[in-house]
Amino acid sequence: MKKFFFICLVGALALYAQSPQNVRDFDFDLQDTFQAEQVINTTAWDAQINCNKESLIGFLQETNMIALLQQNFFLRSNNVNSRSLLDYPDFLMFRHDADKSGLVINLFYNQTSSCFFTRNSTNICSYLAIAEPDFLNALDNVFTALNNLGVLTVPKQLFFDLLDLFAPFTLQERRMGFMVCGKQKFEQWHAMIQVPWYYLERNHFVTPALQTDIEDTVSEITGIPADQVDAHEQKEFQEAYFISDKLGIGDTRIMIDHAVFKRVGWTMRVGGLVTFPTAFVMTQGIKGSKFCRFNNPPLLDLCAILESGVPNSSLTENNGLAQATEFFLSALDNLDAILLDTPLGNGGHLELGIYMKNKFPVSMYIEQPWSRRLVYRSFMALQYQIPAWEVRSYILPVNSAAFAQHTFNYTDLNPTQTALAVQQDFDFITAQFTERLFPIALNTKVHPGFIFRMTSQLGYEAPKGGFAMGTDTWIRSGEKLTDIQASSAILDRIYSDTAKASFAFQSKVFGSAYFKKIKPGQVWAFGAGGDYTYWSKGIGQDFTLNFFVDVTF
Numbered sequence: 029m030k031k032f033f034f035i036c037l038v039g040a041l042a043l044y045a046q047s048p049q050n051v052r053d054f055d056f057d058l059q060d061t062f063q064a065e066q067v068i069n070t071t072a073w074d075a076q077i078n079c080n081k082e083s084l085i086g087f088l089q090e091t092n093m094i095a096l097l098q099q100n101f102f103l104r105s106n107n108v109n110s111r112s113l114l115d116y117p118d119f120l121m122f123r124h125d126a127d128k129s130g131l132v133i134n135l136f137y138n139q140t141s142s143c144f145f146t147r148n149s150t151n152i153c154s155y156l157a158i159a160e161p162d163f164l165n166a167l168d169n170v171f172t173a174l175n176n177l178g179v180l181t182v183p184k185q186l187f188f189d190l191l192d193l194f195a196p197f198t199l200q201e202r203r204m205g206f207m208v209c210g211k212q213k214f215e216q217w218h219a220m221i222q223v224p225w226y227y228l229e230r231n232h233f234v235t236p237a238l239q240t241d242i243e244d245t246v247s248e249i250t251g252i253p254a255d256q257v258d259a260h261e262q263k264e265f266q267e268a269y270f271i272s273d274k275l276g277i278g279d280t281r282i283m284i285d286h287a288v289f290k291r292v293g294w295t296m297r298v299g300g301l302v303t304f305p306t307a308f309v310m311t312q313g314i315k316g317s318k319f320c321r322f323n324n325p326p327l328l329d330l331c332a333i334l335e336s337g338v339p340n341s342s343l344t345e346n347n348g349l350a351q352a353t354e355f356f357l358s359a360l361d362n363l364d365a366i367l368l369d370t371p372l373g374n375g376g377h378l379e380l381g382i383y384m385k386n387k388f389p390v391s392m393y394i395e396q397p398w399s400r401r402l403v404y405r406s407f408m409a410l411q412y413q414i415p416a417w418e419v420r421s422y423i424l425p426v427n428s429a430a431f432a433q434h435t436f437n438y439t440d441l442n443p444t445q446t447a448l449a450v451q452q453d454f455d456f457i458t459a460q461f462t463e464r465l466f467p468i469a470l471n472t473k474v475h476p477g478f479i480f481r482m483t484s485q486l487g488y489e490a491p492k493g494g495f496a497m498g499t500d501t502w503i504r505s506g507e508k509l510t511d512i513q514a515s516s517a518i519l520d521r522i523y524s525d526t527a528k529a530s531f532a533f534q535s536k537v538f539g540s541a542y543f544k545k546i547k548p549g550q551v552w553a554f555g556a557g558g559d560y561t562y563w564s565k566g567i568g569q570d571f572t573l574n575f576f577v578d579v580t581f
Contacts, residue, residue, distance in 0.1 A: 092169040100157055103526065114224070114279065118136065122405045139200070140199075144564075144566050144568055145199075199231070218284070226275075231316065232270045269364065272316050273312060276311075285298060286299060299385075307372040309372060319361055325465075381410060381411030390402035390403065406483065411481070415473050419470070425521065538557065542556075559572045
């Protein structure tokens with residue numbers, strides 16, 4: 029994420045420069061933005077239109093914009109799957125099954141380099157229609173019409189090259205902080221507690237090579253060399269619109285189990301767990317921003333844009349362009365709220381589960397001197413998250429029947445009928461711009477479903493230290509959405525299936541090593557470990573690094 033982010037926005041405005049509505053106050057001064065005025069002043073704006081709504085509608089028809097509005101821009105509006113830190117194998121208190129009391133403090137760093145937008149894709153083109161043939165054909169017709177009118181002064185292929193470069197965009201997520209784990213033994217009962225304290229960051233990401241290609245392509249479109257972009261201004265824009273972060277405490281998990289089977293070193297324990305939704309944010313916007321979903325999105329004031337007279341006005345006087353900027357940045361805000369803003373916990377869902385743990389020495393099956401210090405442990409759990417209210421976003425798809433009712437033809441109408449039809453068509457077109465770019469946010473009862481976990485570990489345990497390695501599988505069912513709070517007219521239109529997070533699973537390998545320091549009545553251990561996801565669907569392939577200190581007594 030470098031300079032190209034803002035250059036791309038300016039390039040889009042230079043092409044559009046006729047779009048908007050006053051949404052909210054942005055701390056964003058276009059007058060100081062990377063020579064954006066140069067883009068406006070050097071672009072050929074031959075099609076000057078006064079705000080005659082009938083003429084405006086005719087212009088939108090002539091440039092095929094109305095046909096473009098009949099293409100969905102959003103393919104999906106689901107949240108991006110993320111795994112709770114409480115479910116990671118690194119934080120299971122495997123070694124403390126025989127201890128009366130124990131405390132573990134883990135310093136961890138977890139990164140997902142490519143999040144999944146859908147069950148099978150980490151690319152944003154599976155979420156937005158920027159690679160869909162029908163959308164591209166409609167966009168091509170717009171560029172062709174603008175070319176014929178002399179409005180477009182650069183080869184249209186450059187814009188399609190730019191969309192191709194945006195298609196592989198993905199999301200990255202980083203979590204770092206402390207996981208505090210405690211254990212207490214009450215005769216045959218064991219009780220454990222886990223609470224994470226951490227920093228969470230999620231951002232848009234593209235590879236450096238593609239980033240350079242995007243900068244070069246935008247530079248060709250705008251005529252502004254990439255090296256003329258002010259680094260400080262670019263950094264501010266990046267932090268305002270492409271990074272979401274927060275610092276706080278995650279959910280709290282309590283686990284209680286009891287031994288149900290014991291035999292010569294082999295112990296089986298069965299128990300239950302409860303994850304309480306105690307997560308809260310202490311601060312946010314440390315490096316990035318906070319984003320909010322739009323329940324009542326803004327409308328695009330086409331008249332204000334067209335009346336502003338782009339060609340001979342300065343940027344600060346161009347109220348239409350300023351409104352256009354606010355409109356499209358609001359659309360970006362809304363997209364960021366869906367993709368980047370993620371909770372520290374399970375989103376307010378109480379979680380219940382049952383689990384089983386097994387432990388036995390390998391010497392039970394392999395009678396060799398070297399096997400006496402090898403211990404096999406396993407953990408298996410089935411968890412269920414109780415439904416709770418969340419805000420989810422829904423696509424308002426193209427209403428073909430409504431488009432069929434608007435002919436945009438006033439030839440056979442008298443002046444009164446024409447005025448009424450023009451106003452209705454104008455309001456309809458204005459609403460379509462908003463519906464294409466703003467999935468609507470609605471209160472929804474979310475059913476996350478079930479989570480299944482299975483972890484196995486083989487450890488070597490000696491008086492002065494040891495090491496362990498194992499495998500981990502995590503599976504989550506697809507979620508369900510019910511009781512959507514909206515009018516019947518909205519409910520009849522929205523796509524609820526495209527708002528559901530998909531089924532997801534991860535397969536990991538993990539390991540750790542440690543050394544012990546024995547003191548009277550206490551055993552201290554210092555070590556490091558980590559995990560790596562080698563196979564996943566519906567959720568990104570992440571890795572974790574972990575340094576821990578624990579004490580048993």
